[in-house]
Amino acid sequence: MDWSPLLISMKTAAAATIITFFLGICAAQKVMKVKGRFNWFLDGLFTLPLVLPPTVAGFFLLVLFGKHGPVGQLLSLMGIQIVFKWSATVIAAVVIAFPLMYRSAKAAFEQIDHNLIFAARTLGMPDIKIFWKINMPLALPGIISGGILAFARALGEFGATLMIAGNIPKVTQTIPVAIYMAVQGGRMDRAAVWVILIVLISFAVIFFMNYLPNRKKKYGAWEEKE
Secondary structure (H helix, E strand, O other): OOOHHHHHHHHHHHHHHHHHHHHHHHHHHHHHHOOOHHHHHHHHHHHHHHHOOHHHHHHHHHHHHOOOOHHHHHHHHOOOOOOOOHHHHHHHHHHHHHHHHHHHHHHHHHOOOHHHHHHHHHOOOOHHHHHHHHHHHHHHHHHHHHHHHHHHHHHOOOHHHHHHOOOOOOOOOOHHHHHHHHHHOOOHHHHHHHHHHHHHHHHHHHHHHHHHHHHHHHHHHHHHHO
């Protein structure tokens, strides 16, 4: 049995999580600073991949990064090809997982007591220091949860990945794609192995996401008791 889909899926999910982690935090901060209708527009734009069918998102990515697309033509001049490469699986996973990270980070930042920020500014603390010393520590639990959800979503991405990356064994074949191809080929035993594996990984991710807040509460209660 070829285990390359597991390695490709884990690499793709890890890379997509790192990218969406920083993009989600940056986007959440920018949207919160924008006022008026443009705020609603940006929020809707960043959330759109969450409600669109993955194949629709994959179609837009294929048009954008294809050889006749604006980005694809620009990259081809530099000798770079995205479509049907491993980088295409990462791009698809980033686009689909980004809204989860963005929404989680935005909700975490919105729950921060703004009186703390006003007090820090009154004391002359610069915005960059406020962000790292106040905003990030207070919003960190929500941000970590968003990162874990983004990892799980990137791991299970199928539609957009198949559209822009295809099914190339040992290159772009992720676990969801391997399941689909195994079922199409009548290899139900092989599909069952991949299904069980991805269910176990997803369950471990959910357990880890629930374990962190509970561990923090227990540690905090113990520290307060001491």
